[in-house]
Amino acid sequence: MIDAGAVNAALFGLLSGDGALRGLGQSGVYDTQVPEGTTPAYPYTIFQYQGEAPEHTQTEEAAVAFRYLVKHIDRAPSAVRVGNMGARVKTLLSRQLIPVAGTQGALCRRENGVRYVETAQGVVYQHAGGIYRIVVNS
Numbered sequence: 001m002i003d004a005g006a007v008n009a010a011l012f013g014l015l016s017g018d019g020a021l022r023g024l025g026q027s028g029v030y031d032t033q034v035p036e037g038t039t040p041a042y043p044y045t046i047f048q049y050q051g052e053a054p055e056h057t058q059t060e061e062a063a064v065a066f067r068y069l070v071k072h073i074d075r076a077p078s079a080v081r082v083g084n085m086g087a088r089v090k091t092l093l094s095r096q097l098i099p100v101a102g103t104q105g106a107l108c109r110r111e112n113g114v115r116y117v118e119t120a121q122g123v124v125y126q127h128a129g130g131i132y133r134i135v136v137n138s
Contacts, residue, residue, distance in 0.1 A: 002102055002136045004049050007066050010100045011047045011134075015070070018092055021045070024085050026072070043074035043081050045089075050131065063137045066106075071114055071129030079115070082128035086113070093132055106136040 008031055015021065016029040027041035032048045034040045050067040070089055072082040090110055097105035111131045118125045 002064065002100060002106075004052065004066060006101050006103075007068070007106065007134055007136070008047070008049065010098050010106070011068060011070070014092060014098060015045055015047060015089070018088070020088050021085060021092075024088060025081055026085060042076070043072050043085060045070065045072050045085065045129075055135065063135050066134045066136065067111070068132050068134065069114065069129065070132055071127055074126045075123060076126055077124050079117070079126040079128055082126045083115075086128040086130060090130060098134065100134075100136055103136055106134050108132055108134045 012029060012031060025043055026045055028044045030040075030044065030046045033046060034044070046069075048069045048071075050069055052064050052066045054061045055063040055065055070093070072085040072089075074082045093108045094110045096108050098108050100106040109132065111133050113128075113130045115128045118127065
């Protein structure tokens, strides 16, 4: 059975290795959050495990569906950069077979978008991305 660690590694490889995302200004990719004590350059990408659920045939477990939040964060008054990064990731991951170690690949689909703005100490942060479902056959 594949665990979330293998899916994490696949997502990290895809997101950090994409030249188009770097061309849009992506400064880094982080699993779950920026490490404590690190001051990130903006914009950056995080991916975060949201959970998993088995998928069954009538008689047995056939696959595991993992859900991940993939979002981009920018310190900016405009959401243009994070929106463009989100569009690139949608192309990179949606309806794609992604290389998860120990499998013949995992089918990835975007379930919905995520978009919000937060302000902290007078600084505006833009967030944009999506929730992705990654199905790994058992």
